[in-house]
Amino acid sequence: MATFNWAILGLGNIARKFAEDLQRIDDAKLVAVGSRSLERARAFAEDFGAEHAAGTYEAAFDGPKIDAVYIATPHTGHRELTLRCLERGIPVLCEKPLGLNLNEVESMVAAARGSNTYLMEALWSCFIPSIVEMKELVDRGGIGTLEGVRADFGFRGQPRDDFDRDRLYNPALGGGALLDIGIYPVWLAQFLFGVPDEIHATARLTDLGADIDTQVTLKYPGGRLAHCYSTLLGETKTDALLLGTEGELHIHGRFHHAQGFSVLRGTDEPxxxxxxxxxxxxxxxxxxxVMEDVRAGRKESTRWSLDDSLLLHRTLTRVRELIGVRYPGE
Structure with a gap:
């Protein structure tokens, strides 16, 4: 099978991990990288064998033929760069969150569907083997009827005196716990339960208005609840517990890319x-x-569709309204 050519725009830590994992796919090749720094682009390209290094995102398209682009810039660049790729008819895997708010996501989805070009939000958790197996077990009634979910994600952000320059803490850069890590517990709730009937949320904000400690409770038909917690104040177990009528399912930490889970059916059973x-x-x-989808001619993922992203960002946007987080232009 012909080699599948990837480009990466934005060359931070996640981009490096993605590039490392591309090397594990026999027919995938990183051929182009783009950054706002030509020096950084050249160093990244040398590390991963990409033949084209560009000092602007636009110039990344001037190299070899690209089969798909992975966008790994800060949140604030996702919409613009995705639209540039879609205008060229280039399939896009865009790092989460797909956009800063529902309006951005709606415009990106409309552009993808209008240009008949592939787009997927990079919620990698949907494709992790243990998560796939967990979902199959729950769907076939492996723990009975699912009654509740609890999931958390927290780490200790580095204290800074210049929060206005830090992506994690500055709303102007899309900062805050919710979009950076809180998206995962909320995603899990949607992945398992679907669309909530009610959304409740509270948070602690910085002086600049970024959320650093956020609790989201989602209510579903029958009164079922999903408790979703995210924080930048300290390390949490970052695991998840699913409560069923016939047992509990514990997704080991970190749950969003866990390598295993355990089902508990009673105190007397292992x-x-x-x-x-x-x-x-x-x-x-x-x-x-993504490679399988593009080669098959699909324009979006069957496991995490554009409609799924729209639903997720409708919830996330509503949460931010409730906790009082606003981004410039909103």
């Missing part, structure tokens, strides 16, 4: 441990899914 270990960082699975 846990059923499910392990799906993998090498690398775990980004290869979403990359392979």
């Amino acid at each position: 846990p059923e441990n499910h392990y799906r270990s993998y090498e690398g960082n775990g980004y290869q699975f979403e990359a392979m899914a």
Whole structure:
């Protein structure tokens, strides 16, 4: 099968992990990289064998033929760069969050569908082997009827005196716990339950208005609840617990790319441990899914569709309204 040529725009830490995992796919090749720094682009290209290094995002398209672009810039660049790629008819895998708010996501989805070009939000968790197995088990009633979900994600952000320059803490840069890490617990709730009937949220904000400690509670038909917690104040277990009528399912930490989960059916029974270990960082699975979709002529993912992204960002935008986080221009 012909080599699938990737480009990466934005060359930070996640881009490096993605590039490392591309090397685990036999028929994938990184051919072009784009950055606002030509020096950084050249160093990245040398590290991963890309033949074309560009000091602007636009110039990244001047090299070899590109089959798909992975966009890994800060949140504020996702919409603009995605639209540039779609205008050229180039398939896009855009790092989460797809956009800063529902309006941005709606415009990106409209552009993808209007140009008949592939677009997927890089919610890699959907493709992690243990998450795929977990979803199949829950869907076939492996823990009975799902009644509730609890998930958290927290790490200790570095204290800074210049929060206005820090992506994590500055709303002008899309900062805050919710879009950076809180998206994962909310995603899991949607992945399992669908669209909530009610959305409740509260948060602690910085002086600049970024959320650093955020609790979201989603209510579903029958009164079922999903408790979603994210924080930049300290390390949490970053695991998830699913409550069913016939047992509990514990997704091991970090749940969003876990290599296993356990099913608990009673105090007198040992846990059923499910392990799906993998090498690398775990980004290869979403990359392979994109490659399969594009080669098959599909314009969006069947596992995480554009409608799924629209629903997720409708919820996230409503959460920000409730906690009082606003980005410039909103």
